[in-house]
Amino acid sequence: MLHIVVKSPFERNALESCLRLAEPGSPILLIEDGVYGALDNTNVAPAVKSAMADHPMYALDADLKARGVADRVIDGIEVVDYEGFVDLVVDKGPSNTWL
Amino acid sequence: MNIGILVNEGPFTHQASDSAYMFAKAAIAKGHAVPRVFFYYDGVNNGNKLSEPQSDDRDLVKLWGRLADEHGVDLVVCVAAGLRRGIKDDVLAEGFRISGLGQLIEAGMGCDRLVTFGD
């Protein structure tokens, strides 16, 4: 199952709950304000880095760029475009969106 | 693959409809089908033809309508959610139709994937 997180970890618990309830091994895609969870040197970055041992992590390029943070992404998070988003939906089974 | 889409928010206040539109376009460009987009909650406002964005901004109502026209995407506005918010046939934009929540469940049953965009 693909987990899509759309809210900032500084505003909502969407990412936190996703990390608690996503099956180990399942990929997590950060889009919209969710991309703030992909950034390094934040106080949520350590939790995200440790979750990366269990979950392949992706972040949407267009939303990183729109927010001026594309150069701050944690090493190892794969940046994808909308076509990559489609591939994840197709390849990884049903999806759940964390709002 | 058949990919259904659920849009839970209207245009402008939230990015959900923008994301859903870009996702739908990319899916179609990659050769997948998006047979139906279901608009629920404030998402019904995506079908309001009275919407007039400023000229230097995107017009999601029209963008969805064009996508429907070019690729046969079935744009369904929920009747119950729409009535609450004043989205009826008289204000319905081109390319959209109004129907029941059963159309969402059918999309979940009939599509290989159902992707939610919301807030």
Next chain:
Amino acid sequence: MAEFEFETEGVVKKFMFLNRKAPYGTIYALEVLETVLISAAFDQEVALAFVDDGVYQIMKGCDTAATSGMKNFSKTYRALEGYDVEQLFVEKESMEARGLTEDDFIVDVQVVPASEMVALIAAQDVVISG
């Protein structure tokens, strides 16, 4: 307008409505409940999960009388059984974090730890999250 006809004959999928939002402050809980009731007519395997503030949706004793007149839909959860929607799960961690126990809920639920909720979510064909 391109009305699409799906082939749904004989299709039975596992649908989960994953509720993470509190009631009344926003309309999500009410409108998702309307979807749940409709889904029952399609003979799918329907489950409801209450996680995070979603656990507040099923509080006993909700009374909207002193509001603007917001519809009190709390009793609808008790009607779900009549629609054969009987799989209601509450995540234990979310419940306990809010100082609640099973006795606080208006309807019978299965309280499951996060580890079980993980497996439940992972087993679904369609997850509709609010």
